[in-house]
Amino acid sequence: MRPTSETLRHAALDQLQSRDGQLLIGGESVSAILERVGRTPFYAYDRQAIATRVAQLRAALPEGMRLHYAIKANPMPALVAHMAGLVDGFDVASAGELRIALAAGMAPGCIGFAGPGKSVPELQAAVAAGITIHAESEREIAILHDLGSRDRRPRLAIRVNPAFELKTAGMKMGGGASQFGIDAERVPALLRSLDTARVEFRGFHVFAGSQNLSATAISEAQSQTLLLVEQLAADAPGPVAELNIGGGLGIPYFPGERPVDLAAVGTALAQLAARARRTLPGTRLIIELGRYLVGEAGYYVCRIIDRKLSRGRVFLVTDGGLHHHLAASGNFGQVVRKNYPVVIASRLDQPPAEIASVVGPLCTPLDLLADAMLFPQAGPGDLVAVLQSGAYGCSASPHGFLGHPEPLEILV
Amino acid sequence: MRPTSETLRHAALDQLQSRDGQLLIGGESVSAILERVGRTPFYAYDRQAIATRVAQLRAALPEGMRLHYAIKANPMPALVAHMAGLVDGFDVASAGELRIALAAGMAPGCIGFAGPGKSVPELQAAVAAGITIHAESEREIAILHDLGSRDRRPRLAIRVNPAFELKTAGMKMGGGASQFGIDAERVPALLRSLDTARVEFRGFHVFAGSQNLSATAISEAQSQTLLLVEQLAADAPGPVAELNIGGGLGIPYFPGERPVDLAAVGTALAQLAARARRTLPGTRLIIELGRYLVGEAGYYVCRIIDRKLSRGRVFLVTDGGLHHHLAASGNFGQVVRKNYPVVIASRLDQPPAEIASVVGPLCTPLDLLADAMLFPQAGPGDLVAVLQSGAYGCSASPHGFLGHPEPLEILV
Numbered sequence: 110m111r112p113t114s115e116t117l118r119h120a121a122l123d124q125l126q127s128r129d130g131q132l133l134i135g136g137e138s139v140s141a142i143l144e145r146v147g148r149t150p151f152y153a154y155d156r157q158a159i160a161t162r163v164a165q166l167r168a169a170l171p172e173g174m175r176l177h178y179a180i181k182a183n184p185m186p187a188l189v190a191h192m193a194g195l196v197d198g199f200d201v202a203s204a205g206e207l208r209i210a211l212a213a214g215m216a217p218g219c220i221g222f223a224g225p226g227k228s229v230p231e232l233q234a235a236v237a238a239g240i241t242i243h244a245e246s247e248r249e250i251a252i253l254h255d256l257g258s259r260d261r262r263p264r265l266a267i268r269v270n271p272a273f274e275l276k277t278a279g280m281k282m283g284g285g286a287s288q289f290g291i292d293a294e295r296v297p298a299l300l301r302s303l304d305t306a307r308v309e310f311r312g313f314h315v316f317a318g319s320q321n322l323s324a325t326a327i328s329e330a331q332s333q334t335l336l337l338v339e340q341l342a343a344d345a346p347g348p349v350a351e352l353n354i355g356g357g358l359g360i361p362y363f364p365g366e367r368p369v370d371l372a373a374v375g376t377a378l379a380q381l382a383a384r385a386r387r388t389l390p391g392t393r394l395i396i397e398l399g400r401y402l403v404g405e406a407g408y409y410v411c412r413i414i415d416r417k418l419s420r421g422r423v424f425l426v427t428d429g430g431l432h433h434h435l436a437a438s439g440n441f442g443q444v445v446r447k448n449y450p451v452v453i454a455s456r457l458d459q460p461p462a463e464i465a466s467v468v469g470p471l472c473t474p475l476d477l478l479a480d481a482m483l484f485p486q487a488g489p490g491d492l493v494a495v496l497q498s499g500a501y502g503c504s505a506s507p508h509g510f511l512g513h514p515e516p517l518e519i520l521v
Numbered sequence: 522m523r524p525t526s527e528t529l530r531h532a533a534l535d536q537l538q539s540r541d542g543q544l545l546i547g548g549e550s551v552s553a554i555l556e557r558v559g560r561t562p563f564y565a566y567d568r569q570a571i572a573t574r575v576a577q578l579r580a581a582l583p584e585g586m587r588l589h590y591a592i593k594a595n596p597m598p599a600l601v602a603h604m605a606g607l608v609d610g611f612d613v614a615s616a617g618e619l620r621i622a623l624a625a626g627m628a629p630g631c632i633g634f635a636g637p638g639k640s641v642p643e644l645q646a647a648v649a650a651g652i653t654i655h656a657e658s659e660r661e662i663a664i665l666h667d668l669g670s671r672d673r674r675p676r677l678a679i680r681v682n683p684a685f686e687l688k689t690a691g692m693k694m695g696g697g698a699s700q701f702g703i704d705a706e707r708v709p710a711l712l713r714s715l716d717t718a719r720v721e722f723r724g725f726h727v728f729a730g731s732q733n734l735s736a737t738a739i740s741e742a743q744s745q746t747l748l749l750v751e752q753l754a755a756d757a758p759g760p761v762a763e764l765n766i767g768g769g770l771g772i773p774y775f776p777g778e779r780p781v782d783l784a785a786v787g788t789a790l791a792q793l794a795a796r797a798r799r800t801l802p803g804t805r806l807i808i809e810l811g812r813y814l815v816g817e818a819g820y821y822v823c824r825i826i827d828r829k830l831s832r833g834r835v836f837l838v839t840d841g842g843l844h845h846h847l848a849a850s851g852n853f854g855q856v857v858r859k860n861y862p863v864v865i866a867s868r869l870d871q872p873p874a875e876i877a878s879v880v881g882p883l884c885t886p887l888d889l890l891a892d893a894m895l896f897p898q899a900g901p902g903d904l905v906a907v908l909q910s911g912a913y914g915c916s917a918s919p920h921g922f923l924g925h926p927e928p929l930e931i932l933v
Contacts, residue, residue: 181884181923202884205924224923226826226838226882246838248827248901270831280886286834288880414638415660419682422698426638426658435919440853442887468700470638472593472614474692475854489660505922507847509915511593511636512617 117365119450121405121496130458132494134408135521139454139492142521143410149492150411150429151517152503154183156191158406159499163195166398169375171382175395177221179356180206182399182500183407187520189213192402200353200397201240204231211238221353221397223268223314225288232256236263241351243268243314245290247299250308257307266351267300268314269293271337275330275357279320280442289316293337297344305346312392313338316355320400324370327357328377335381339388349392352385358401362497363447369401400500407499409434409516410454411478414470416488422481423465427493430469430476433516435506437478437495438469451479454494459485467493471511529777531862533817533908542870544906546820547933551866551904554933555822561904562823562841563929564915566595568603570818571911575607578810581787583794587807589633591768592618594811594912595819599932601625604814612765612809613652616643623650633765633809635680635726637700644668648675653763655680655726657702659711662720669719678763679712680726681705683749687742687769691732692854701728705749709756717758724804725750728767732812736782739769740789747793751800761804764797770813774909775859781813812912819911821846821928822866823890826882828900835877837896839905842881842888845928847918849890849907850881863891866906871897879905883923 131138135155142153166176175197180189184206189199190213198219199210210220222235223243229252235242236256241264244250253263270292274284291299303310315337317330334354342349358369382394411429418424431438439446451467453459463486467479478495487493508515543550547567554565578588587609592601596618601611602625610631611622622632634647635655641664647654648668653676656662665675682704686696703711715722727749729742746766754761770781794806823841830836843850851858863879865871875898879891890907899905920927 184921184924201924203882203924205926209924224882224884225829225836225880226840228826228840246827246829286832286836287886288829288831288836288838288878289884289886292831414640415658417637417658417700419700419704420698424637424698424700426700428638428640435847435852440847442852442885444856466700468637470615470636472636472701473854474699474701503921505919507917507919509596509920510917512596512613512615512621514617 119364120361120367121450122452125452125457127457130456132408132452132454132457137521139410139494142519143492146517146519148517150409150433151519152498153408153410154185154188154403154499154518154520155406156520159191159403160195162402162406165371169371170396171375171379173394174378174382175393177353177395177397178402179397179399180210183403184209184504185518185520186212188403191520198395204234207234207238207240221266221314223316236261240264241266241311243353247291250299254304254307259306262307262309264311265303265308266311266314266353267291267296268316269296269337269341271315271317271333273317273330273333275318275321276326277321277323278318278326278357279359281318284317293341296341300341300344300346303346310346312349312351313341314353314355317357319357320359321357322359322361322366322369324373324377327369327374330357331378331381335385342389349389351393351395352389353395353397356396356398356401358398360400360404360497362449404497404500407502409437409495409498409502411493413487413489413491413493423463425465425467425487425493427467427469427478429516430471430478431506432469432471432508432510432513433506434478434495434498434502436501437498438475439477440475441501441505446480448479448482450496451482452494452496453484453487454492456485456487456491462486470513531776532773532779533862534864537864537869539869542868544820544864544866544869549933551822551906554931555904558929558931560929562821562845563931564910565820565822566597566600566815566911566930566932567818568932571603571815572607574814574818577783581783582808583787583791585806586790586794587805589765589807589809590814591809591811592622595815596621596916597930597932598624600815603932610807616646619646619650619652633678633726635728648673652676653678653723655765659703662711662715666716666719671718674719674721676723677715677720678723678726678765679703679708680728681708681749681753683727683729683745685729685742685745687730687733688738689733689735690730690738690769691771693730696729705753708753712753712756712758715758722758724761724763725753726765726767728809729769731769732771733769734771734773734778734781736785736789739781739786742769743790743793747797754801761801763805763807764801765807765809768808768810768813770810772812772816772909774861816909816912819914821849821907821910821914823905825899825901825903825905835875837877837879837899837905839879839881839890841928842883842890843918844881844883844920844922844925845918846890846907846910846914848913849910850887851889852887853913853917858892860891860894862908863894864906864908865896865899866904868897868899868903874898882925
């Protein structure tokens, strides 16, 4: 572990708000939030930041484009309920997420369910709820025909595995062979085999990848998506009611990364929507976002328990770590570990003073939240915050590992 | 994803037992175990395999050497209770693990507690329980002095960060700067500062690394550990009652890896123990193992839900995945992802027929249990087992991710 270059700055640090040296989350100081929560470690999500992000998107997106929230990014029920008042629909990835979506009050007709390997009970629950099922395979389509009847036709969309992929995406989910969706070249025959007496054909879902910071790459994939669906529509058993073009907008996690150019994405989407009004009249365009809506609104807060000097290096040992925030430790999809933006949340008014590493309490060298970053001098009692932690943080971490307390969550 | 070389075989496949094509776990067929558990996915642990492994160790270790189980490897309470009847002590890494250790009936005097960043309540609980605390910092030693009195002296051992490291270890935890232990060069002054009226000095703990398959490297580190402690003992405030030499014995996970040469480790330990009888008379030598005791006794079992063909590749989509078995997905410490040993547990009598990938139900390409391995032809209903899954499997995985059911656990 060597000091990382500080010449490349974390973009999220430029957005920080503070008062008297304390990080502000939703206008409240981190210590005031800690008093409400009662103990560290906890995740805090800023409801106003989420609303602001949705408003920015609304302003950038063409009129009539539907905005869906992908619950897998953050399934905290209170956050999902907050989101229900902001967006036009939800996407769920399991029966568990479906229950959260319904409990939040979202209309079933505005919920989509994608994901490979859906079990029969999951498909039954989805049909019973009246949501739209994004079929990922011929098997799922066959089961939906079995479950369907004239009285209750399952709402069926087809998730297509395109032949193209989302360039520069953090996670590619289309192009080449994939467990996601049905290969585009097999879709026309499949469309012709649908029995609309037993299933209600709703449309298509194409998801090319996620965590992309390039507006050009995102817009290219969206344009190719529309082209693909225009072709597929010729074999559809009826009008294409919905087209979920996926999401893919990333957020800047690592030094040197910049926010995606939302205006550029919006301009390209306006052209896309204009074209779709001609080529696919009556089709509702849906953009599905998870991380982009909530990722920057979340903070993971833990407390320094010990300050250790070892052979010239400083370790700040906290009560939080990998068991609560796997992604920040670098063990969730990263090939080369990079630091998330991490701050001493109780000393934002103090100048950088030393290079230190923030580690958790686990007996493994993997438990690393910040590797040799520049911080003000800090010690036991100080609070550490990991920024950009609103998505794929709490729910994507191994809470039980080594028997420490669960992380708490608060929406402020 | 390309087919991996099958010229290098998984060592664990040579140990498999089967009957009528069914994997046997503890002499029971996997389908019989599934009937008891009621559903997939589940972890099954073979209690006889654990007992056999402990017996092998007992036969290889020098007489009088104490064998401890590190609960962090697998904290399932029933497994820990089984282990209580087999080993001489437990090592815990949190207050949560301490409660499991005590519930299993282990004598407090035979429990050690190591781990950085112990909180004051954790240290209080450890003192109240009468276990031995492996202090990781000057701060912990100061707190133990504060908590101690003539009537109740905390049992204190010092975890030393040696200047050497365990060569070829999967996880290095000593050598250079580290969050683990106290730098060896600072220990003498610290020993002289101990107030034995307030704390009971017990000895030392040196843990150089884990998941090592080289008997030579392990024995070298153990030899260096003894040398280090012989030097440190000169400044100790009393006799060294205990020396925990760590563990580090690995198990073969990946193709081409071979089991550690236990006889060689045992021979070297016998020489070490003979030397320690002269240089540290009366010191109880402890070897602490987690993964080596339970890792090979555990199986993660899931069911194939869908069989998908995509552009020439076969995907077997299961109801289990990364959310239950993060390590097998390659997202827990591996830099380059390699396949765990994975089998079609319901078709062990059938010849290899195709290259297929086993993926889970999560909407992320990270959810991969087997990347292009050679399997018999398999499809929906078949059972998949991930071998070598008894350690750092269930408890080290993000169960809540994407809202699927929790994994179940059974000890057979």
